Amino acid sequence: MDINTKLLKKNAFRVTKKRGMTASRVRVPGGHLEAIYLPLLQNIAETYGNGTVHITSRQGFEIPGIAFENMPQVNELLQPIIEGLDINQQVPGKGYSAAGTRNVVACIGNRVCPYACYDTTGFAQRIEKAIFPNDLHFKIALTGCPNDCAKVRMHDFGIMGMTEPQYNIDRCVNCGACVKVCKKKSVGALQEVNYKVKRNADKCIGCGECVLACPTRAWTRGKQKLYRFTLFGRTGKKNPRLGEDFIKWVDEDSIIKIILNTYDYVDSYIDPAAPGGKEHIGYIVDRTGFEEFLTWAMKDVQLPEIAEVYTPIYWKGVKY
Amino acid sequence: MGFYFTKDGMNAVLKRLMDEYLVYAPIRMIGGGAFSDTNSVRYGQISKISDIIFNQKSEYSFKEILLPLSQTLFFFTEDQVKEAEAPKKGAIIFLRSCDLHAVKRLDEIYLRNGFEDYYYKRLRENVKFILLGCQNPFENCFCVDMQTNTIDTYDASIEQAGDGYVMDNHCNAWESLLSSHCLNQQDVQPSHVTETGVHVKIPDGLSIDAANSKMWDEYDDRCINCGRCNFVCPTCTCFTMQDIFYTDNGKVGERRRVAASCMVDGYTDVAGGGSYRKKNGQRMRFRVLHKVYDYKERFGYHMCVGCGRCDDICPEYISFSHCINKLESVVKEVGDNNA
Incomplete structure (x- = not known):
């Protein structure tokens, strides 16, 4: 068997414990989808998988027990889900075009929750459209209010809804x-x-x-939708840590611009020898210094007058 | 006399009336709800007829125009007192039949309950009421059972009719203004509701003994004593006084009258640290029996007008009408206990 594992990973499949078997990861930006897609997932799991579906920690689905040779058929069956969830795609019918930038996570937001200060799913979908597909390892999460049910401080970018009373x-x-x-x-x-x-x-x-x-x-509530924006929280081995406050009372457009600017920054500064081309952004910032990151991130950003930028930022966390 | 107006004709009438009056009606406050991205229909000033929300019940009532939630009565220095100015203009209030019945209750308390309240009277004297006809009841309405579904003591009535509006006028001073802007004159009878989804039955044998029922205890835990039911109620009239000493000069200040709620902490606090109704169930008992028992004992008719706003707004889904309907078994319960 000859399989290019680098390519299949970019295609949102993975190398599993069991030789010859893979699993397919389905993106669900904001973790909310119409129920009509559930039977399609069931069909893939029962036709090509082992009949089970895993709900991932990033609010997507993972369908395990798929034989490598069935990846093209699975990609075809994924097509209506990819289109239905409005996921940007380079080649129709060939599955997901990248996997590095992870599914954008969101709490249930103001479609249901009384505490939420905005439509988290809608904003998650807007961010997904702006950043995907991309191979860089970016993790973004949105939560409706400072209760932070989505645990956004564990992510590279954390977006927390606020309301100015x-x-x-x-x-x-x-x-x-x-x-x-x-x-x-x-x-x-x-x-x-x-x-x-x-x-x-x-x-x-x-x-x-x-x-x-x-x-x-x-x-x-204030008329303008405003947010607390946290930076470079992470899980992982070396130095897991909570994201720190970056901007209080920031607007949606600035958040998207800063995230996109960060892609440019990471492109320039990522360790060329990073295993699998994967390096948490925070480690890059540790290397270049926060000021350098700030220069890149704030390019062409027009913050609302009320916004408060916290700088410099110091992170804590556990160091091994 | 009845009239039919086009939208433009109606707006021309309003424009003229606004020379003399501030015009209040239920309007949509965009983003005005407690939850994000929700609106709220509340009373506010209108500038054109299309500002009025005809097809929804206002969350809060017209009451806050006659009895502002917070009203400065006078200003004081060390040796002088200056009365706060009354509004320069009179007011026109668009309201439904139940609410116009509520005006009678407000008048009863502020004008005929032993003395005339000066501040209420100076507003009330300059207010005209335009009835919003009700073609259909809203959720939680029970006006028919409270006999507040019809009324004829309005200055004028209004309803949407096709692209225009029909109006019945009782106000002589407006007659020539209306006839000069109408499309035609016709007989107009304001619509009223004859059946509601919610029904209430206030039992005949209700007495003060109902206060001793165990039924009220249920609300000790269910109610969060927020007072929303009072603040939205068109017939709740309680207020408290606040003397403010300005922070930059503590020798001058003002006296304010603000709305009070029999459900909120502090309402029954007295000198010496006493507090008579600490439990929420007992506060509920006081409110409910005041609306459908005590008031009637004094004035001969029920205070509650059946608008259902208290049910609409309660965040804990406590239903006033449901509670009224439990009074039948309360009468039996306290009767058995007394036997």
Whole structure:
């Protein structure tokens, strides 16, 4: 048997424990899909796989137990899923065009969750369209609010929904619900002053708990969708660590631009000898220094006035 | 006299009325809901007829125009007091039949309950009401059972009719304005609801003994005492006073009157640290019986107008109408206990 393992990996298959057998990874940007695609996955698993499907840690599907020789047929059966989920593709019918840039993960977001500050799936799909296909090893996750159910600080880029609370003082009856909830469930950024509420904007993390708690709509959500953007968290062997705050109150367009700029930066600075062409971005930044990364990342980025950039950034984590 | 207006004709009428009045109606607040990417239908000022949301119930009622949630009554220095200005213009409020019945309740409390409230009266005197006809009930409405589904004490009524609007006018001062801008005159009867999806039955034998029922205990845990039910209610009239001393000069300040809620902590706090209704179930008991028992004992008709806004808004899905319907068994329960 002669199989180019480098190519099959780029095609979103993998080398498995069992000789001659592979598994197919299905991207589901934002982890949300129409149920009509589930029978198609079932068909692939039952026709060419071992009849099981694994739900991956990055919200995709992995269909194991596929013989290498059946990869072309599997790719054909994947085509309606790839098209249906609007995945960018170089050659139709030939499966996924890359695997390095991983599936974009998102919590369920404001299609369902009351806490979410935006449509996480929609933004995940927008990011997927902007960055895929790409062989570089990028991991991106989105979460609807600072509860961070998607654990975005474990990823290269973490996107956390925020809402800038708007206070209509004339609708406030000083019931105390917002002050109480902010203290108990969030950061205690609200204080009663003269029977009204003062917000400490520096302290506020934009979770929106005050808006949810307010019984009179004195607190409402800001019109602009804004985010907390975290950088270069990672799992892995050498130095697993949490992503650190990069920009607070950043907008969608700037986030996408910064991610795309980072692809250029990594292209220039990735270790040419990196095993499998795979190096976590954070290690590259450790090498070039944060300032160099910043110069590349912020190219042509117009941040909204409210945005706060944290610089320099120091990461912690476990070092082995 | 009834009229038919085109959209342009209606807007011309509104434009003229706005010289004299601030015009309030249910409007859509884009992004105004508590959850992200949700809107809210609430009362606000309109500038044209298409601003009015005819096909949805407003989340909060018209009440906040007559009884602002937070209202400065007067300003004080060390030796002087200056009354806060009243609005320069009168107001026109577009509202539904149940809400116009609620105006009667507000008047009862603020004008006829032993004294006249000055601040309420100076607003109320300059308000005109335009009835929004209801072709269909909304979710949780029970106006028919509360006998608030029809009313004729409006200044005018309005409804959408095809691309235009029909209006019945009771206000003599508006008659020539309306006839000069209408497309034609016709007989107009405002629509009203005759059947609702929700029904309530307030039992005949209800007495103050209902307060002793175990039924209320269920709400101790279910209710989160947020007060939304009070704040959206068109008939809740409670307020509290706040004297503010300005932070830059603590010798001057203002007195505010703000809406209060019998469900929210602090409502029954008294000097010496007492608090009479600590449990949420007891607060629920007070509110429910006030709406369908106590008020009637005093004024002869029920306070609740059956708009259902409290049910619409409760984040814990506690239904007021469902609670009313449990009163039948409450009457039996407390009757058995007394026997």
